[in-house]
Amino acid sequence: MSTQEYASVRLTLFKHSAESFLAALDEAAISHGPVHTYSIAPQGSGLVEAITALSDAMPWNAIARVIVAWIEARKSREIIIYSEEGKAFHAKGYSASEVKKLLQVSTNVAVIDTKPVDER
Template sequence: MNKETHVSVRLTLFKHSKGTFLAALDEAEISHGPIHMFSTNPQGSGLVEAITALSDAMPWNAIAKVVVAWIEARKSREVIIHTGTGLSIHAKGCSPAEVQKLLQQSTNVIVIDTKPVDEP
């Protein structure tokens, strides 16, 4: 019996990143879906999405390329990758290979664009 495990990349999208980042994932044909969170305590205002796949089928390279291209498209964009060891790494300036390695260790990925699309 084959016991493949599921892996997931948790994305928390803030400010104006929702439309453009999710569109970039869609364009790269990377499947994603919302995570609905329920709590009696106050929560952050970010939208939470996840990319989930069987461990052997996770498109790590494609996700990394989307992250790097999305950041490089505008100066107002930032991606922060949190790892299981407690590190927080800003992906701005990282190569796709570096981002891929970080994503494989991630517990949460923060995606931020501080300006709306119609602002330069």
């Protein structure tokens, strides 16, 4: 039995972000999977994915590089990282090393692209 802890990054993908962001994760060979939630109360829209690994195996650097590159590719993109303390950080303008530190204490990451992939 392993005594290692798991680390997880929870991604909520809004608007037109799902296809392009998940493709970017796939291209970087970062394994991810859907999170299915069930509730009797209304829920916010958005596709929820998670990246989970043993703490030592979590690809923090790779995820941070994907986030920075994905944001920089289009002006319509934004990623908001929510910390355990309830603070929100807009990742636009942060370096990959700064994003990595924020991800390690995140509770959720909102991924947003306000325009479809085929629209500039």
